[in-house]
Amino acid sequence: xxxxxxxxxxxxxxxxxxxxxxxxxxxxxxxxxxxxxxxxxxxxxxxxxxxxxxxxxxxxxxxxxxxxxxxxxxxxxxxxxxxxxxxxxxxxxxxxxxxxxxxxxxxxxxxxxxxxxxxxxxxxxxxxxxxxxxxxxxxxxxxxxxxxxxxxxxxxxxxxxxxxxxxxxxxxxxxxxxxxxxxxxxxxxxxxxxxxxxxxxxxxxxxxxxxxxxxxxxxxxxxxxxxxxxxxxxxxxxxxxxxxxxxxxxxxxxxxxxxxxxxxxxxxxxxxxxxxxxxxxxxxxxxxxxxxxxxxxxxxxxxxxxxxxxxxxxxxxxx
Ligand code: AKB
Numbered sequence: 001x002x003x004x005x006x007x008x009x010x011x012x013x014x015x016x017x018x019x020x021x022x023x024x025x026x027x028x029x030x031x032x033x034x035x036x037x038x039x040x041x042x043x044x045x046x047x048x049x050x051x052x053x054x055x056x057x058x059x060x061x062x063x064x065x066x067x068x069x070x071x072x073x074x075x076x077x078x079x080x081x082x083x084x085x086x087x088x089x090x091x092x093x094x095x096x097x098x099x100x101x102x103x104x105x106x107x108x109x110x111x112x113x114x115x116x117x118x119x120x121x122x123x124x125x126x127x128x129x130x131x132x133x134x135x136x137x138x139x140x141x142x143x144x145x146x147x148x149x150x151x152x153x154x155x156x157x158x159x160x161x162x163x164x165x166x167x168x169x170x171x172x173x174x175x176x177x178x179x180x181x182x183x184x185x186x187x188x189x190x191x192x193x194x195x196x197x198x199x200x201x202x203x204x205x206x207x208x209x210x211x212x213x214x215x216x217x218x219x220x221x222x223x224x225x226x227x228x229x230x231x232x233x234x235x236x237x238x239x240x241x242x243x244x245x246x247x248x249x250x251x252x253x254x255x256x257x258x259x260x261x262x263x264x265x266x267x268x269x270x271x272x273x274x275x276x277x278x279x280x281x282x283x284x285x286x287x288x289x290x291x292x293x294x295x296x297x298x299x300x301x302x303x304x305x306x307x308x309x310x311x312x313x314x315x316x317x318x319x
Contacts, residue, residue, distance in 0.1 A: 003069050004030045007055050007102065008076035010038040013116070013170075013219065015178040017074065020220045022048050031068050033061075055098035061105045072227065075102045075115040081276050083182025084143035095146030096153070103157045103165070112164035114227055115154055117239035119171050119212050120184070121147035124279045131281035133241050133288040140279050154238040166226050167239040168289065171212030173219050174304060176311040184276045188213050188252055192305075195256045195263045196312045204270035207250045210282035214244040215299035215307070222295060229293035236288055244297035245304070246283040255305045 002025050009018045009032035022030045032040050033053030040050050051064045055077040064070065077094050084091035099115060106113045122131060123139040137148045147169075154165035172185020180186045187205050194201035214222075222242050247255075253265045289295035299307070 001025055001029055002072045004072045004074060005033055005051075005053070005061075005064060005068065005070040006030065006074045006076060007033045007053050007061070008078070009044065009050075010034050010040050011076055012175070012178045012180045013173065013216075013223075014074075014076045015044055016175065016216055017076070017220050017223055018044055019047070020224065021074070024224060031064065031070065033064065055094060055101060058101035058104060061101055062108070065105055065109050065111065070109070070111055072112045073102055073106060073114070074223070075099065075113060078116075078146070079143065080181065080183035080186075081118075081120050081141050081143040082184055082273050084146070085141055085272060085276070088142035091142045091146055095143075096149055099150050099153060103153065103163060106163045106165075107157060107161045112166070112227060113154065113157075114223060115150055115165070115167050115238070116223070117147045117151050117167050117169040118143070119169055119280050119284065120144040120276075121151060121169055121239070122281050126281060128282045130283060130285040131241065132285050133236065141276055151238040158237050164231070166229070166234070166237050168222050168226055168242045169239045169284065170219060170222075171214045171243060171284070173214055173216055174308065175216035176308055176315060177216070184273045184280070185211055185213060187249065187273075188247075191249075191252060191256065191265070192308045192312055193316075195260050196309060196316055198262075200264040200266060201253075202268040203249045203253075203265050204268060204273050205249050205277055206267065206269055206274055208248050209274070209277045210246050210248045211277055211280055212243050212246050212282075212284050214242070214297065215304040218244055218297045218299055221298075225295065226293060234292050236292065240289040240292070240295070241284040241286045242289050242295055242297075243284045243286040244299060245301045247301055252301065252305075255301050256309070258302070259305060259309050
């Protein structure tokens with residue numbers, strides 16, 4: 001059985017991935033790493049071991065890895081794209097200095113490492129539609145620069161030191177559990193909250209701006225399946241394009257109106273997020289992930305909309 005440490009367990013992906021990994025590998029085998037400003041709460045805190053782990057403190061990571069006999073690290077610490085533009089030095093410190101700490105601990109202790117990359121690792125010079133697995137990246141944001149550098153560093157540790165590093169390039173992730181913070185694709189989560197609350201949605205991204213998106217259950221499955229994949233079949237490591245759906249604000253708005261016909265949306269463009277969105281691909285080609293480890297999404301836009309509206313309605317009515 002794997003012994004897993006999650007760094008950033010209380011964030012948007014971490015809070016759900018920790019619970020999913022505990023379900024798959026057993027509660028006591030999954031350590032939720034957190035920083036004091038974002039401590040675990042409720043089920044996350046109560047269902048398994050928790051340890052303070054600051055990604056910028058290599059010794060702290062090493063101590064927790066030794067204490068719990070960790071063999072796999074999910075490194076989820078990062079600042080998202082829009083907030084990374086406001087705090088570029090911190091984005092680099094967490095994304096790259098932090099990743100180096102993780103890779104060094106992994107090298108010394110023989111751990112496998114998952115570090116998500118993103119559609120943000122591509123820039124305006126990449127082909128926009130059917131963006132290939134291997135192509136020019138050249139991102140313009142600090143977030144994207146840390147993601148490309150992270151991919152290269154992770155590949156380097158694999159080829160130079162034999163560290164089993166793997167990852168995927170996540171699209172915008174949509175979930176009814178933990179809200180995202182500071183991303184460019186966040187509008188595609190916020191829009192469901194407005195719809196379910198019966199409020200008009202002020203959309204920060206222009207109609208006609210397409211980005212890849214994915215429902216969280218598919219993203220969690222991808223993070224687990226890539227780490228379970230047969231290594232001998234992998235031609236790539238860091239990072240695989242994965243895709244599920246691509247839409248612009250108008251398309252997601254119309255998908256929600258099938259279930260909530262009175263829902264209204266107006267545009268109020270956020271220039272920073274719009275500029276970032278325009279530099280990203282419209283739609284990734286994920287053939288390599290499908291061929292090399294059998295990636296397959298389960299949720300398309302309408303299936304996700306149905307589930308989001310059901311689950312969010314339950315959650316918001318309970319509060
Ligand atoms: C963001 O918008 O910054 C993230 C991402 C696509 O990586 N959701």
